[in-house]
Amino acid sequence: MDWTFGITLKNRELLVGFIEKHTLAELNKVPVGFNNNIIWNIAHVIVTQQRLVYHLSGLPMLVSDDMVAKYRNGTQPENNLSQSEIDVIKDLLISTIEKTKEDYIKGVFKTYHEYTVGMKSTLHNVEEAIEFNNFHEGMHLGYILALRKSL
Template structure:
């Protein structure tokens, strides 16, 4: 797989994520329907911080997002425990777009490089920046699917 194909997939997956937010209001972004652990806003923020942490932890880049993002959207965090006002959807969407450009620029020519440490998931060992980046697309797609499911649950409860 060539660099151009991988970077195109990064773009495609991110555009799909951003499109899921186009008609989402601030109020809807914070609804947690029955059966869900988090909200649309949390899932978007989580996508952002995981990509940021992968770039910093495995490619050695400086983390781009503030520690506040990690506190709000990290693993095992919940909107019900937030102590500060979360970023707006407009801010999150801006960060998603900015992050796509940053990934392409900062990692695009490094896909074949060994990562700072391997990423191991379910016994599979990923050792290059490209392997980890392409795996992160699965993570983003999974959370985009959750966003879609939350949107559908909210729509169903309003009918």
């Protein structure tokens, strides 16, 4: 799983770069024709990874219930985020993956509640969840690239 975690970290480093290279206004902007913005997509991948890996393993997530409610599937930006809120998201990008890898190595993920994703593929264990998460994050990286071109 080292390779899989490595891919996740590389993607997360790209996302950190988007935060560092864009203004607060750009991160919050919902361009015409879009339903969300760059920072929503970034926060969404954090929440989704936590739900797929920790929640479905019956473990406490590393993000708040409020964050889950704001960025889970089916949500969209309700208001502009402050710089301090974006700083929290930026910190979570790397820390959540480092902690997930640490917990995986420790054998923390003992059970998994099977879950069928929107593509109709069923995740049977935490390894499949971690691997699927990379696909999901790749999709949202594509959305972010499209959003960036629309700024």
